[in-house]
Amino acid sequence: EAQVTQNPRYLITVTGKKLTVTCSQNMNHEYMSWYRQDPGLGLRQIYYSMNVEVTDKGDVPEGYKVSRKEKRNFPLILESPSPNQTSLYFCASSSWTGGAVGYTFGSGTRLTVV
């Protein structure tokens, strides 16, 4: 089944404790992206990657890191999480014809930073 897999689905952590949210897709998509969803703000892009070793900032990159060492994986790293990073996070992927078919989203990761 074609899908984007995110882990974990839920995570509670403490301020300053480094964490990684994993994202993997099995569709051989070139493009991958991370979004955060907050009430009343919709989804905002954090980082995206056009292909292996190519990443760029989205609209809200502060406090986040990403890497794209393999085509299928695009982890989101929070080096020192803070409470304002409590949010619902989505990973998404698409082929270069992303506009033709839309993006495929993971199931989301609910992160709480206390």
Place this chain on the structure above:
Amino acid sequence: AQTVTQSQPEMSVQEAETVTLSCTYDTSESDYYLFWYKQPPSRQMILVIRQEAYKQQNATENRFSVNFQKAAKSFSLKISDSQLGDAAMYFCAYLNYGGSQGNLIFGKGTKLSVKP
């Protein structure tokens, strides 16, 4: 920069009735894509319908259709014969055609309730 505006934070519809969700966007581009995504309580993002800006014909997917007005930069979603399973958050989204495809830009969403 492109922006997407959904002016209705919440909407309600009676089962079997028709409801229209509004979306406007701002762009200086001529070629782009527009989408409606549904997010049920399971929080999964589900593509409902898409529209290519260069196509004048409005997209239709079963009970879902759009009214795309390019000059007015308007992209509304009509849900016919509403069902209880249609209750969800609906997001309108914009994507530049070609180029970097750097950012699928979302509106803030409309929460749709369906009354039995």
